[in-house]
Every structure is written in structure tokens, then in C-alpha cells.
Amino acid sequence: MxxxxxxxxxxxxxxxxxxxxxxxxxxxxxxxxxxxxxxxxDIQHGGQLAESYLCKVNPKGTVPVLTSSNPQRLKTPLSESVDITYFLAEYFPTLCPPHLASQITSLLSELHDINYFSLTYTDKPHRAVDMENSVQKVLARSDISERYRKALELKLEVIRATRAPALTTEAVVVQKQKALSFLSKIEALLGATETNTKGSDHGGFLWIFGTPEATALDAHVVPLIARLLDVGRGAMFEGNPRVRAYADRAFETEAWKDVMQRRRTVYGTYL
Ligand SMILES: N[C@@H](CCC(=O)N[C@@H](CS)C(=O)NCC(=O)O)C(=O)O
Structure with missing residues (x-):
């Protein structure tokens, strides 16, 4: 079963x-x-601030989270996208083949060190304020339990410590630099794969390492590129044409179309 x-x-x-x-x-x-x-x-309308979510699923009040009702499978919920991905790789080793594992983990940790909030909501400081206000609104209620109040206070602290500071001019410059440096590494890897597979019959779409199946790195890089394009950061690909072409091919795959259903990666009114 x-x-x-x-x-x-x-x-x-x-x-x-x-x-x-x-x-x-x-x-x-x-x-x-x-x-x-x-x-x-529904994080656009406070779904992550529900008592059941904050107190039972994820005290950080973020998505994604993977849970299991069987503690032998998963003792506690996984609330980091990379952790969920590595967990899936235990079932599907093509996500993290042993000979690429150290490169994949190092690049994924570099990718997740980029603050997407900085690069997405640049010049939109109200996004951080809106997040604080939505927690404050629930905190203002007198009918909430003590454990829920504590959970909301913690969430508010996390928002204050991480969201507004991510939108300062300096923070955005640093994050953009990190993203460019990361993209140039992917550009170099795609270049090496192109050279290594020249003349061979690789049979279609080429993933970053030239593997027949997508790795965990591919699975996280493609959404990052989509997000950068959606927020008008296409200029970041001028020096990285292979990355851009790679993403365009990925956007045409059934896997991407199934997930995105023609949506953008950013909620309409936040653009
Ligand atoms: N480091 C986490 C980040 C999770 C995260 O910040 N999720 C955002 C959406 S991408 C979220 O839930 N935002 C709603 C909120 O913070 O209230 C991961 O990689 O999973």
C-alpha cells in the first residue's frame, strides 16, 4: 500500500x-x-495564520510543508522546500544521483540563500506591512486561545525580522548580486554539458547536468528563473543566454505546464 x-x-x-x-x-x-x-x-488571505496551521502544521506559518500521519515515516513536518525535495530523493534517486550529490546540495544551498522576497517585492514595501497587519488583525481579537496568541506573536516576530529588512535598497543589491553569481554558475554548467554531449544522441531535453531525468537542482532552478522573469528581471539573463534558453525549453514541458496551468509565479495583485 x-x-x-x-x-x-x-x-x-x-x-x-x-x-x-x-x-x-x-x-x-x-x-x-x-x-x-x-x-x-490561501496565504494571500491569511490561510497560513489559521490556528490549526500555526499550532499543528507549521509554527513559522509558511508553505510548503510535507506531513505524514505515520510518525515512522516522518516524525515532524518538513517545512523547508529543500528538505522536502531531499526526502523525495530517497524514493527517487534520479533527483540526487550519488555522483552529483555534493554539487547538487552545494548549489541548492546557494540557491536558497537568495532572498526571493527581496527580488520579488522590490519597491513594494507595503507587502511587508500588509503581512504584519494581517497578523495584528487576528491578534486584536479577544476571543483567541492563549496558544494561538503566542503562535501569532512568534509569526509577527519572524515577519518583522525577515520581511521589511529584505526590502531595503542595500538588501536588494546584495540579493541581486547573489542571484547573478548563482546564474553564472548554472550558465557554466550548461556550457560544460553542451560540450560534453556534443555529437552524442542525448535524445531530447537537456537538464543542467545532461542527465536523462531532472535532478533536484533542475526542479528548483526552473521556478527561480520563472520568478525572475515574472517580476521583470529578464535583464539578468543577458549574460546568461544558456540559462534563458534552458528555461524556455523547460517551460514547454508537460511537467511545468501541469504545475503552472499557465499561471505566473506571482499572485496577480502583488505584481
Ligand atoms: N525557506 C522556506 C521558505 C518558505 C516561505 O517563505 N514561504 C513563503 C512563500 S514562498 C510563505 O509561506 N509566505 C507566507 C508567509 O510568510 O506568511 C522554503 O524554502 O520552503
Whole structure:
């Protein structure tokens, strides 16, 4: 019988898209060992601030989260997209082949060191304020439990410590630099793959390392590129033409289309 998991996600959360795209690229390898039930969380309207979510699923009040009702499978929920991806790689080793594992983990940690909030909501400081206000609104209620109040206070602290500071001019410059440096590494890898596979019959789409299946790195890089393009940062690809062409090919795959259903990666009114 399949092991059952629940993935809490949001359609416009870049980290959720990374996990859902990971699931999509391994879909054709599915052999019935696991089943992932998807549970949307409406983070645009405070779904992540619900008492049940903050107190039982994720005290950080973020998506994505993977849970299991079987503690032997998963003792505590996984609330980092990379952790969820590595967990899936235990079932589907093509996501992280042993000979590429150290490169993949190092590049994924570099990718997740980039603050997407800085690059997405540049010049939109009201996004950080809106997030604080939505927590304050619930905190203003007199009918909430003590444990819920504490959870909301913690969430408010996290928002204050991480969101507004990410939107200062200096922070955005630093994050843009990190993203450019990361993209140039992917550009170099794609160049090496192109050289190594020249003349060989690789049979279609080329992933970053030239592997026949997408790795965890591919599954996280494609959504990052989509997000940068959606927020008008196409100029970041002028020096990285292979990355741009790679992404355009990925956007044409069924896996990407299944996850995105023609949506952009950013919620309409936040653009
Ligand atoms: N480091 C986490 C980041 C999770 C995260 O910040 N998620 C955002 C969406 S991409 C979120 O839930 N935002 C709503 C909120 O913070 O209230 C990961 O990689 O999964």
C-alpha cells in the first residue's frame, strides 16, 4: 500500500512551486510507493495564520510543508522546500544521483540563500506591512486561545525580522548580486554539458547536468528563473543566454505546464 503524505502549498509560492515541480518531474517514475495529497493554503488571505496551521502544521506559518500521519515515516513536518525535495530523493534517486550529490546540495544551498522576497517585492514595501497587519488583525481579537496568541506573536516576530529588512535598497543589491553569481554558475554548467554531449544522441531535453531525468537542482532552478522573469528581471539573463534558453525549453514541458496551468509565479495583485 502506498505511503501517504500531505503537501501544504500555495500556487503562487515559489518554494511550493519548487516542490510541486519536483513531484511533477518524477511523476512518470511513480511506482505506487508514495502518494502525495495536496492541500492548498490561501496565504494571500491569511490561510497560513489559521490556528490549526500555526499550532499543528507549521509554527513559522509558511508553505510548503510535507506531513505524514505515520510518525515512522516522518516524525515532524518538513517545512523547508529543500528538505522536502531531499526526502523525495530517497524514493527517487534520479533527483540526487550519488555522483552529483555534493554539487547538487552545494548549489541548492546557494540557491536558497537568495532572498526571493527581496527580488520579488522590490519597491513594494507595503507587502511587508500588509503581512504584519494581517497578523495584528487576528491578534486584536479577544476571543483567541492563549496558544494561538503566542503562535501569532512568534509569526509577527519572524515577519518583522525577515520581511521589511529584505526590502531595503542595500538588501536588494546584495540579493541581486547573489542571484547573478548563482546564474553564472548554472550558465557554466550548461556550457560544460553542451560540450560534453556534443555529437552524442542525448535524445531530447537537456537538464543542467545532461542527465536523462531532472535532478533536484533542475526542479528548483526552473521556478527561480520563472520568478525572475515574472517580476521583470529578464535583464539578468543577458549574460546568461544558456540559462534563458534552458528555461524556455523547460517551460514547454508537460511537467511545468501541469504545475503552472499557465499561471505566473506571482499572485496577480502583488505584481
Ligand atoms: N525557506 C522556506 C521558505 C518558505 C516561505 O517563505 N514561504 C513563503 C512563500 S514562498 C510563505 O509561506 N509566505 C507566507 C508567509 O510568510 O506568511 C522554503 O524554502 O520552503
Amino acid at each position: 502506498a505511503e501517504e503524505y500531505t503537501l501544504f502549498y500555495n500556487d503562487y509560492s515559489i518554494c511550493s512551486i519548487m516542490v510541486r515541480y519536483t513531484v511533477a518531474v518524477i511523476q512518470h517514475l511513480q511506482d505506487g510507493r508514495i502518494r502525495i495529497n495536496e492541500q492548498p493554503i
